[in-house]
Amino acid sequence: EADIYQTPRYLVIGTGKKITLECSQTMGHDKMYWYQQDPGMELHLIHYSYGVNSTEKGDLSSESTVSRIRTEHFPLTLESARPSHTSQYLCASSDWTGAQEDEQYFGPGTRLTVT
Amino acid sequence: AQSVTQLDSHVSVSEGTPVLLRCNYSSSYSPSLFWYVQHPNKGLQLLLKYTSAATLVKGINGFEAEFKKSETSFHLTKPSAHMSDAAEYFCVVSMDSNYQLIWGAGTKLIIKP
Numbered sequence: 338e339a340d341i342y343q344t345p346r347y348l349v350i351g352t353g354k355k356i357t358l359e360c361s362q363t364m365g366h367d368k369m370y371w372y373q374q375d376p377g378m379e380l381h382l383i384h385y386s387y388g389v390n391s392t393e394k395g396d397l398s399s400e401s402t403v404s405r406i407r408t409e410h411f412p413l414t415l416e417s418a419r420p421s422h423t424s425q426y427l428c429a430s431s432d433w434t435g436a437q438e439d440e441q442y443f444g445p446g447t448r449l450t451v452t
Numbered sequence: 453a454q455s456v457t458q459l460d461s462h463v464s465v466s467e468g469t470p471v472l473l474r475c476n477y478s479s480s481y482s483p484s485l486f487w488y489v490q491h492p493n494k495g496l497q498l499l500l501k502y503t504s505a506a507t508l509v510k511g512i513n514g515f516e517a518e519f520k521k522s523e524t525s526f527h528l529t530k531p532s533a534h535m536s537d538a539a540e541y542f543c544v545v546s547m548d549s550n551y552q553l554i555w556g557a558g559t560k561l562i563i564k565p
Binding site for chain 1: 456461486488493494495496497498501542552553555556557558560
């Protein structure tokens with residue numbers, strides 16, 4: 338069982354609010370990721386990090402920001418939520434060995450609805 | 453550029469019959485390929501991965517996949533479906549430039565009793 342946690346699991350919030358989605362892992366993994374997934378669709382990478390103080394943008398443009406101050410913690414923040422941000426957000430982590438085939442471990446996801 | 457195509461959005465089989473979930477990829481280099489499974493209200497879990505060793509890869513829960521370079525395919529199979537196999541299955545290829553994953557759109561596996 339992967340030890341990666343996301344809170345909240347479900348969030349309904351009004352337009353214009355600032356929100357932070359939490360992600361923590363206890364496996365000591367260096368690399369962490371945020372994906373966005375719409376129902377019935379593929380995952381799109383929005384942010385990733387190689388380690389502390391490292392953050393990179395993924396292939397899907399996103400208005401969110403991330404930070405990596407501690408190895409185990411990788412929160413995602415939306416400064417001003419909009420209905421277009423309604424989606425499921427998945428956090429993942431992996432060892433960073435430089436190998437092409439590092440397995441990613443996923444959290445249960447946060448389902449965000451912006452009204 | 454790398455891409456992944458899962459040929460069926462839904463596959464429905466009867467319990468006890470074989471399962472085939474199809475995946476084709478395109479990649480400029482020798483890819484790493486994965487199958488992940490997503491059960492309702494649970495996190496994604498790795499089923500199996502191909503990393504240029506044996507072309508027939510065995511995974512968890514009786515699933516296996518065969519890498520066929522000539523057909524650029526990585527189909528997932530299981531000899532006998534179980535009700536607990538009902539889930540969404542994703543085929544994934546690892547990008548060569550920065551090792552990011554490219555995800556297929558998913559195939560929903562439905563098991564009929």
